[in-house]
Amino acid sequence: MQQDAFQRIMRAQADYVRCIDQDRLEAWPDFFTEDCFYKITSAENHRLGMEAGLVWADNRRMLQDRASALRNANIYERQAYRHMLGQPWVAEETESGAVAETAFMVLRITRDGPTDLFASGVYLDRYRFEAGATLLAERVVVLDSSRIDTLLALPL
Amino acid sequence: MQQDAFQRIMRAQADYVRCIDQDRLEAWPDFFTEDCFYKITSAENHRLGMEAGLVWADNRRMLQDRASALRNANIYERQAYRHMLGQPWVAEETESGAVAETAFMVLRITRDGPTDLFASGVYLDRYRFEAGATLLAERVVVLDSSRIDTLLALPL
Amino acid sequence: MQQDAFQRIMRAQADYVRCIDQDRLEAWPDFFTEDCFYKITSAENHRLGMEAGLVWADNRRMLQDRASALRNANIYERQAYRHMLGQPWVAEETESGAVAETAFMVLRITRDGPTDLFASGVYLDRYRFEAGATLLAERVVVLDSSRIDTLLALPL
Numbered sequence: 001m002q003q004d005a006f007q008r009i010m011r012a013q014a015d016y017v018r019c020i021d022q023d024r025l026e027a028w029p030d031f032f033t034e035d036c037f038y039k040i041t042s043a044e045n046h047r048l049g050m051e052a053g054l055v056w057a058d059n060r061r062m063l064q065d066r067a068s069a070l071r072n073a074n075i076y077e078r079q080a081y082r083h084m085l086g087q088p089w090v091a092e093e094t095e096s097g098a099v100a101e102t103a104f105m106v107l108r109i110t111r112d113g114p115t116d117l118f119a120s121g122v123y124l125d126r127y128r129f130e131a132g133a134t135l136l137a138e139r140v141v142v143l144d145s146s147r148i149d150t151l152l153a154l155p156l
Numbered sequence: 157m158q159q160d161a162f163q164r165i166m167r168a169q170a171d172y173v174r175c176i177d178q179d180r181l182e183a184w185p186d187f188f189t190e191d192c193f194y195k196i197t198s199a200e201n202h203r204l205g206m207e208a209g210l211v212w213a214d215n216r217r218m219l220q221d222r223a224s225a226l227r228n229a230n231i232y233e234r235q236a237y238r239h240m241l242g243q244p245w246v247a248e249e250t251e252s253g254a255v256a257e258t259a260f261m262v263l264r265i266t267r268d269g270p271t272d273l274f275a276s277g278v279y280l281d282r283y284r285f286e287a288g289a290t291l292l293a294e295r296v297v298v299l300d301s302s303r304i305d306t307l308l309a310l311p312l
Numbered sequence: 313m314q315q316d317a318f319q320r321i322m323r324a325q326a327d328y329v330r331c332i333d334q335d336r337l338e339a340w341p342d343f344f345t346e347d348c349f350y351k352i353t354s355a356e357n358h359r360l361g362m363e364a365g366l367v368w369a370d371n372r373r374m375l376q377d378r379a380s381a382l383r384n385a386n387i388y389e390r391q392a393y394r395h396m397l398g399q400p401w402v403a404e405e406t407e408s409g410a411v412a413e414t415a416f417m418v419l420r421i422t423r424d425g426p427t428d429l430f431a432s433g434v435y436l437d438r439y440r441f442e443a444g445a446t447l448l449a450e451r452v453v454v455l456d457s458s459r460i461d462t463l464l465a466l467p468l
Contacts (some may be wrong), residue, residue, distance in 0.1 A: 005160060006319060009365040014243040018257065021278075025440065043392065044423075080199065082276045082300055084242050086396050087326040100275055101330065105396055107261065107276050109300040111200075115273055117427055120394045120419050122333075144394055163318060170399040174413065177434075215326055238354065238432045238456055240398050263417065263432050265456040267356075269431055 005093035008128060009100050012101055017083035017104075020155050025071055028086035028155050029063035032136045033128055040141040040156055043121070055141075063155075070154070080119065081154055082107040089126075097137070098127045106156065119156065120144045162251035165256050165283060168290035173239035173260075176311055181227055184311050185219035188292045189284055192216055196297040196312055199277070209296075219311075226310070237274065237310055238263040253293070254283045260277075262312065275312065276300045317405035321412050321439060324412065324446035329395035329416075332467055340467050341375035344448045345440055347374055352453040352468055355433070365452075375467075382466070392402055393466055394419040400437075409449070410439045418468065431468065435436045 003011070016031050032038065039053035057063050086103035093099075101122055108118035126138035141156045159167070172187050188194065195209035213219050242259035249255075259276055264274035282294035297312045315323070328343050336427045344350065351365035369375050398415035405411075413434055420430035438450035 003160075004315075006323060010243045011246070013262070014245040017242065021259070025249065034211065034455040059239050080300055082259060082261065083261060084240060084396060086329065087322045089330045090323070103329065103333065103394060103396060105394065107300070109276065112302050114303075115276060115301055117419070117429070118275070120421065120427060144392055144419070145427055146424050147426075159316075166320065166399045170401040173398065173415070174401045176352060177415070216319070236456055238415060238417065240415060263429070263456070265432065268458050270459075271432060271457055273429070 004088055005098040005100075005127075005129075006088060008129065008134050009073050009088045009090065009102070009125075010097060012087065012127070012136075013085050015103060016136075019086060020079055021083055023080070025067045026064075026156070027065055030138070032060050032063060034060050036063070036136055037138040037140075038063060038136075039139075040143065042146045044142050044146050046140075046142045067155070077145075078111060080109045080111075082109065082115075095129070097129050098125075100125050100127065104156070106154075120156075123156075161254040161256075161285075162244065164285065164290050165244045165246065165254060165258070165281075166277075168283070168292075169241050169244065169258060172223075172292075173241060177239055179236070181223045181311070182220075184223055185216050188216050188219060188295070190216050192219070192292055193294040193296075194219060194292075195295075196299065198299050198302045200302055201228045205304055211297075212269055217288075223311070234267060236265045238265065238271075248271075249284070253285050254281075256281050256283065260312070262310075277312075317402055317410040317412075317439075317441075320398065320441065320446050321400045321402065321410060321414070321437075324448075325397050325400065325414060328448075329397060331394055333393055335392070335454070337379045337395050338376075340379055341372050344375060344451075346372050347448040348375070348448055349452075350375060350448075351451075352443070352455065354455050354458045356458055358452075367453075375455045390415045390423060392423075394421065394427075407441070409441050410437075412437050412439065416468070418466075433450070433468075435468075 019027050038057040040055040041053040084105050088100040088102045091099040101124055103122050105120040106118045107115050109115045121143040124140040125136060128135045128137045134140060158211060175183050194213040196211040197209040240261050244256040244258045247255040257280055259278050261276040262274045263271050265271045277299040280296040281292060284291045284293045350369040352367040353365040390452050396417050400412040402412045403411040413436055415434050417432040418430045419427050421427045433453060433455040436452040437448060440447045442448045
């Protein structure tokens with residue numbers, strides 16, 4: 001069935017967060033193009049136009065390295081995450097891709113402990129549509145809060 | 157208008173959570189097929205492949221009994237719930253049904269008191285598409301947390 | 313591309329919450345028709361059929377005044393909001409409009425401070441579809457909680 005950009009993005013997002021929340025870290029880079037750009041930054045730094053980010057990668061290889069580092073850090077043993085996304089706001093859409101923004105929030109569940117609100121913000125995305133795939137050519141994760149201490153624990 | 161599985165499921169989900177959040181417990185079983193399977197379990201027990209659940213039903217009649225029991229327990233007088241769902245991840249879709257997963261979180265609102273995060277997790281669903289209806293043939297509710305004390309209070 | 317009511321509403325909602333969360337208060341009334349009705353009330357007052365609301369407007373001009381008042385009160389300097397919406401439940405849909413309900417929750421982010429759950433509830437909406445625009449002819453915001461002290465701080 002022919003899908004428009006809106007639905008394509010929603011389906012891709014559902015797939016993406018499912019991957020992370022199921023702790024399939026190693027598959028996470030597969031949602032990106034080989035020459036992707038990925039950054040995590042705070043709303044304040046984003047507003048100020050600061051280039052640097054908490055996390056910064058300009059190709060998929062770097063995301064794979066990051067996934068390995070997270071796995072070796074072994075943080076996932078003790079906690080789980082649950083991403084909840086809003087509807088995408090589609091700024092541009094063509095046959096070959098789209099530019100979109102999607103709000104997100106992430107819950108952190110500690111084993112037998114409380115569940116708390118871990119992070120919220122917005123994904124600024126550039127998608128590339130390929131046959132059978134909806135890939136992220138760019139994702140800038142803008143966090144609402146500047147409180148970022150433990151944030152390096154998971155992909156966003 | 158012809159709808160695909162993705163939209164059909166989203167519409168059915170919106171209807172389902174609205175029913176619960178409006179405290180129309182008695183209508184809740186109507187979202188299921190007569191021979192449905194319904195279970196609530198924790199992520200840990202689900203991972204271990206444990207068959208038993210916190211709640212377990214293998215037909216709609218049992219869901220009706222459960223709705224009556226909850227009504228008689230009179231818990232709803234004092235609190236309300238608000239379900240928020242993610243986008244469905246559709247694993248399979250045919251003319252007659254679909255297999256899908258949908259993340260959820262539930263807020264609990266106590267009268268004049270605080271609102272807290274009550275539960276989060278994922279619905280593992282099997283849908284049956286009938287003329288004019290999108291019914292759950294199976295819903296396994298996998299809770300992120302193993303903290304489940306008061307959880308029996310509402311359908312999920 | 314031809315869109316049905318469901319997708320039209322989802323796109324409009326994404327646009328609406330993005331406007332508020334980006335602190336573009338002055339653009340917020342543009343999502344409404346000139347003769348719109350807007351009200352914020354509590355679930356309890358709504359159930360009792362009380363006409364009055366915490367906020368009440370029966371045209372767009374009043375929403376513009378409200379946006380100005382909020383701007384002058386200067387509350388936005390210190391905190392940010394993040395709206396998360398559920399899928400719309402579409403009660404009626406025609407070529408020219410729709411009646412729908414959408415669950416929402418709002419997070420409040422204080423600068424360098426904690427993020428908390430600010431409000432949850434449901435939008436009871438009446439949409440008017442115009443060429444290239446999906447406008448709110450009516451929005452009744454029903455808050456789950458009766459705790460409403462600081463709530464006047466933002467549009468919902």
